[in-house]
Amino acid sequence: MSDHLLVERNGAIATVVLNKPQAHNAISIDMYRDLPAIMAELDADKDVKVVVLRGAGQKSFASGADISEFEQERSDAAKAKNYNAHVAAAEQAIENVSKPTIAMIHGYCIGGGAGLAMACDIRxxxxxxxxxxxxxxxxxxxxxxxxxxxxxxxxxxxxxxxxMSGQQIQAERALQLGLFDELFPVEELEKATYEFAELITTRAQFSVRAGKVMVQKVVAGQVRDDEATTDLRNSSFDTEDFAEGVRSFLEKRPPRFEWS
Structure with a gap:
């Protein structure tokens, strides 16, 4: 694995760190190449319920692809095809994780960094x-x-x-445009992000992941339930989490969901 990607685990929350602070976490081809395997490993880990993607430090999420590599890796169409395939695979790997993903964005979120952030569920x-x-x-x-x-x-x-413009968009305007979901003071962002991630870990994970599937299908253009979505919804009634949700409501206590 690239030295510029770190994976940290804290309970049910895993964090993937883009770790090139000296270059504002610019994304190298090795980082793009390694992200799919990392995301697949976290998706398969039953102890992980939420994945946070962030940049090292508080100056940048990621300033973009590492342009210093372009002459070597993107100097012509043939090389660019290979490079672009790794970029697409990394973004798809983040987008297709069955678990919720949150981009925690300090500072610059530019170019390739924006691409990775947009592949996350929440920013x-x-x-x-x-x-x-x-x-x-x-x-x-x-x-x-x-x-x-x-x-x-x-x-x-x-x-x-x-x-068309390529212009930098300030945080408040990015929030208005829907590019960011929440804004926080610099010193509060990390706490707020992990509090929200922790909240998700307390919810019924079958419901959380099914909700992600449903939204992805809507975004892909589906507007009516089909056999797959109907079966997904109906199957929730056979889960232990549904039984626990009902029990906890009747007993007036917080639920203790265990499905993972």
């Missing part, structure tokens, strides 16, 4: 955070999948503005 940022998608500044073309994530969050017209 919490500090009040000085800056968001930008910058292919228009580099003569590049953003992928369809990544572009769709911008559209899903901000809408078509605003997505065009974001992609």
């Amino acid at each position: 919490f940022a500090d009040e000085r955070a800056k968001f930008a998608i910058t292919p228009a500044k580099l003569g590049l073309v953003y992928s369809l999948e990544s572009s769709k994530r911008v559209v899903d969050l901000a809408g078509p017209s605003r997505a065009k503005w974001i992609l």
Whole structure:
């Protein structure tokens, strides 16, 4: 695994750290290459219920892809095809984890960093955070999948503005556009993020993950229940968590969900 990716575990919460603070956590091809295996491992770990993605320190989530590698790794279309495949695989790996994912965003969330953050389910940022998608500044073309994530969050017209301008968007405006979900003072972001992650770990995990599936299907264009979504909903009534949820409500106590 790349030395620039760290995995930390604290109870049911795992944190993946982009660990290049000396370069504002710029993402190297090795980091992109290693992220799918890391996310697969955390997804398979029954002790993990929530995954937090963050940058090292408080200056940057990630300042983008490591441009110092471009001459070597993206110097022509053939090399770029390989590089872009690793980027897409990393973003898809984050997006497809069955468990909730939260991007904790300090400071810069630019380019490739924005791509990883948008692949997460939820984005919490500090009040000085800056968001930008910058292919228009580099003569590049953003992928369809990544572009769709911008559209899903901000809408078509605003997505065009974001992609065409490449401008940095201040935290408050990013919140208004739907790019961030919550803003916190710099010194409170970490506490707020992990408190929310801890809250999710106390909920019925079957319900949490099924909710993620349902939203993904809606975003993909499904508007009516089919056999798969109906079966998913109905199967919840056979879970021990459903029985515990009812028991705890009747007994007027907090539930103790155990499914993982």
